[in-house]
Amino acid sequence: MIVERRAATAVLAAALLLTAGCSSDGTWPPEGGASASASAPAASAPAPEQTAEATPPAKGSVKVLRTVATGLNSPWGLAPLPGGGGLLVSSRDEATITRIDESSGAKTELGKVPGVEAAGEGGLLGIALSPDYASDRMVYAYFTSASDNRIVRMLYDPKKPAGRQLGSPDTVFKGIPKGFVHNGGRIAFGPDKMLYAGTGESGDTGLSQDKESLGGKILRLTPEGEPAPGNPFPDSPVYSLGHRNVQGLAWDDKQRLFASEFGQDTWDELNAIRPGADYGWPTVEGRAGKAGFQDPVAQWPTDQASPSGIAYAEGSVWMAGLRGQRLWRIPLKGTEESAPPQAFLEGEYGRLRTVVSAGGDKLWLVTSNTDGRGKPKKGDDRVLELRVS
Template identity: 55%
Template sequence: MRSRLVLGSLALTLGAATGCASNTPAPLPRTTQPTDLPSQPTPSDSPTDQSGESDESGEQQGRDRAPRAEGTLVDLLEVPWGVDFLPDGAAVVTERISGRVLQVSAEGRLSRLGAISSTVPQGEAGLLGVAVSPDFETDRTLFFYVTTSQDNRVVKAELDGDGLGETSVVLDGIPAGFIHDGGRIAFGPDGHLYVTTGETGDPELAQDPDSLAGKILRITTDGDPAPGNPDPASPVWSLGHRNVQGLAWDDEGRLWASEFGDSEWDELNLVEKGGNYGWPEVEGTGGGSDFIDPQLVWPVDQASPSGLAYADGRLWMAGLRGQRLWRIDVSAAGEASRPTAFFTEDYGRLRTVATAPDGMLWVTTSNKDGRGNPTPADDRIIRIRP
């Protein structure tokens, strides 16, 4: 059973890119090493596989083919965190610790757009998510989720030629902490901006309707509560979250979220308007009628999920501690099943997975975040054919 709970500026400046007087961004050093990737990864055995009866049809066998790594698109990055795509197919990429904002073309050309100088990195905090305006071709606007000395906040800036202009605050006052800062932002099919926040290590904030921590928020591009929110005066869309870092919509417009568990179960949730997902009263399933159970759970050493994407009719979830990419089936009725792991321990910690305009997946590593074992090429963006 499920219950639905209805919940009752500072300007930031950007650090200038090197050679800011020029219209051409300074190139960053990189070395592409496509040969360091396995030619054909093998699906990993998973105790959480819920495949049920097998379908031996040729169509199903085709759908069950393993995703293929096409090569390293760009390397030598410093903890890449957010990825979103411009209309021309290039991506805007944020680096959590440096505060840099980069542009990566579909061919792997790397340039610097600027830096969010107000970024205060600590623990899991810093410059996190990025979202390209759905009206980018006319407004040239990028949105960012950043930790400052005061809070977590959403800011926006116009892309002026090949560099970022000054930022302005969209939404501030989101609690910040050394851990559990959320940070994923994405525009939904409805044109509104969805923002994930963590409970900053204070679990009770997730159930507090007056706190923006431990929530999924839904706002307009001006930072106001979006029309149709559970409480018209509040940006809160759902609550009871520990630390959501992945958002994706399927073909039916349903919102999915990947969430870090505590010590037992990581979660994949189907997000409902006004839904309460239980933290800290419950971790994983078994919350009863007061809370919404996750669709799937994983032991924390197999997932620790961050990024989430939808491609080829399935969800794709990146694992940090789990060091693998999960593929998850989604039925027409909105049920998640058959989680299958790929690339287990091949590339270390996987932070973000994003679907490019051409249908390929871009997957970022997070081996230089203080919890991984970086190679000389890390951190990287790997291009994967789903």
């Protein structure tokens, strides 16, 4: 069901209960908070907790096992099909979804998503499989339309001819502010089978704290697009606020949610997300120790990161850097950084957009050199398979 119809009132109700940053990935205005003292309202979704647990080693490793596929244009989202059935990859600018064979690298276009208007940082962005994909074969997508950013779902039928394997999109949520920059775009189903979406403030810094805006938030929805049961604010899709541009969402092995965020001029961030918490933008950027705002787990100068996708593996969060052109490892103990972040692949593959768990100690990594800000080399863009520790 489309939720845009009551988004403004829902967010208003949410924000009234509150007491109460991301870096550009390049040449356009940037697309990166501080320690939380305020307690978050109770929610049914798993909240980060401080627990005694094993600490990963201070130093890790990354080995590129192989190049899975080359020749991709403006790839953005990646969703692995179950059972080694292939990798679905979205093209931001072409508005297509392509299946990549994991063994041969062969590409098959599923189809073009109608209604996408690609411009600047907008277009066809994140994709995710339904938590009931085995029975419903639904693919969810977040994209920029002529009027807003929205989430749709489409039936994927691999038995149909290439280019016609996507059914008509069913809009489940709309009304997210759009802009030339800061459209957010990452979507993922959590361990609770609810749909999470990272949004941006579309270049309007006031929206992150705006009581009537869905911009600069993390949203938590049912698969049908309704505010998820147990959200911190009654009848609201808002899960957290005070974000600048969220493009990375991942859960650790304790079901705790982390998010990457672009800062403006000073600090990019990795945040541990608590329901109902305020992450400070535009009041603070990076660690500020300011009451009422949540400090990030880790932070980076904006030229070293501009983080997009994140994934969890081997006790660490792995974060893809666009402007920074490197893969960051952030070893965790509890919800805190247990050792300084460690950089890998610096400058070797250019801009890095998306990283997704491939199970165990393996990751899928997607480059982003054909997005208008990179310097494409022969074979760009590509999907890599990594082994990490």
